Amino acid sequence: MSRVLRVELRRSAAAGALLALLVAGAVLLYTAPQRWSAGWMPLAMIQREYLVLLWPLALAAGAWQARREHRSRVAELFASTARPRAQRILPILGAMGVAVGCGYLAVAAVAVPRIIDTASYLPGSVFTVVAVGGLAMIAAAWLGLAVGRFVPSVVTAPVLAVAGIALLLVIPAAMRRTGTEWLAMVLSPMYGMGQYTDYQTVTGRVSLAQAIWLTALAGAAVVLLASGSWRSRVAALLPAALGVALATVVAPRGDAFVAHPIDPVAQEHVCAQGSPRVCVSRVHAGLLPEVTPLARQALSMLAKLPDPPTAAHEDTTTYHPDTSPPRRADTVLIPVQVDKHGRLAGKSEVIPRMLDAGGANMRGCEGRQPSTPVARAVGYWLLGRVPEPGHSLEPAEINAEAVRWWRALRRLPEREAVARVAEVRRAALACEELTDLPAGSRR
Known part of the structure; x- marks a missing residue:
């Protein structure tokens, strides 16, 4: 399996996706370095805010990769083999997941030399915020693979990218008007990450709720990608629904919800x-x-x-x-x-x-x-x-x-x-x- 994964990393769109994410993320960060130069948590949160562009890019990369069988006209040949589809998709899931996850981490790495001499406060929550961001990228790539499989058109990737940007912007705006801002922070991995002060943080309950939802979204994408009948495609809704339900139980709401929490230790x-x-x-x-x-x-x-x-x-x-x-x-x-x-x-x-x-x-x-x-x-x-x-x-x-x-x-x-x-x-x-x-x- 490891040999197959290495082949997929070399021959699929994984390497191109990693490079595209690294370039786009580095450009975004260094366009306004004053937004995150105060320390590690500002860097982690601002990078999460830039998911408004990086997440749709991972979504599009997955959709583009999904066209490979359609472009090569081998879908019917693969379907006739004895290997189950679920087994055949594992290498490409691994390759795209590794690529976008490492691409997200590489974006953070290129910013480290700028603040390593001045940023002395490194709370453990920084690693959680970065990890949830990487999980969001993996979920996006896998969801793109699933959508690209069923709509293997050349326009699917760009349309998904635009739709992804719109989705990340529209969901929070709509939920703020309905008084459910806490739910917007759970469902949108970039919402609430804008820095109003250098003491700002992300609470553990919010990160946990986001991780649950993104894991469920990734699971739904895998089920959809591996599906061979309409029943299994409908079943893909189950992990997503369970993820939303569990995330809403974990997430703080009402008086417990603070849109821009402050880290008292940072102060x-x-x-x-x-x-x-x-x-x-x-x-x-x-x-x-x-x-x-x-x-x-x-x-x-x-x-x-x-x-x-x-x-x-x-x-x-x-x-x-x-x-x-x-x-x-x-x-x-x-x-x-x-x-x-x-x-x-x-x-x-x-x-x-x-x-x-x-x-x-x-x-x-x-x-x-x-x-x-x-x-x-x-x-x-x-x-x-x-x-x-x-x-x-x-x-x-x-x-x-x-x-x-x-x-x-x-x-x-x-x-x-x-x-x-x-x-x-x-x-x-x-x-x-x-x-x-x-x-x-x-x-």
Whole structure:
């Protein structure tokens, strides 16, 4: 059997499918490396999101391979042999399964050199997410073989590819409208894999439910491919139905379902040696040598204020779900973002953002806080340079107002300016609205 499998790997479409998947996957990953450069889980999840294109490609590869007997006009000859069809299809099932599975793993492998020096957090769930992705590819190839056997047309493969893309996009959209988003995550292997934060993960129950459904789908494809009568073809629906039923029992739903779950271990603090204390999240631990000198420089600038912060921690705020780190007067938050090379992005912006509003954490203030011009003015006064716009879409009036307040602070005596900046910091920590510098500071 192993010799036959080797022959199939050489002479079938398996090698071409592997190469096509590897090229397509590598192009997709390296088109936007900043989406997964933060670590191993982002890489695993983004690769799963790209199944929207890779899964239909495996589906088409299976359908194309299924035309071989039809092209060679040997279907009747093989049917007349004593070997049962189920035995004859095993080598091609193995060859296509090995090809698309290895192709999927090879796509992940080409991304490893880019982040191996910076990605230090490797949870076990990464391997589960990758394994389920490989299983999805095998199920797609086998389903393509089954469909291609019954519709051995030259257009079957491209039509299946387009249908596969549509299916992966339509199912989640339809189920979101019906309030069954949890089922969409089970049936669509790419749904819910988009990264909203570097701390995002895939729960074990979701992965198990997906694995059950994909295994059932692969089993249904095998039964359909081996079928010789209409009864056996109808029987192919049984494993698929059982798979859906079992997967829905395992999958979290209702209050237990979280569309974008967060890994609490990924958010845990990893701290640099020495003082003042500087910590980043575990998933960003590889950035600690870059973050530490910047954070300590910002803390030294804040030291001129009364009761200044004495520690700096990464800002682990997330928006899906909406969470914020605890508000503490002795701790300033560090904005940490990862660039496409896995390094600290926007280094020049880290200190100004830490000094914003005098280093106060305004997360969760719900609108009652010092205005952006005031917060920026005191931050750049501590930094010792003129305020700069926050982003390209920001109205010019905001930074112009910040510059005016900054100049007002610069004209004040040092002692009085420190007192005004401290008052802005106090208002920010107390979530008090402040649209102006404290009275008497503007001249």
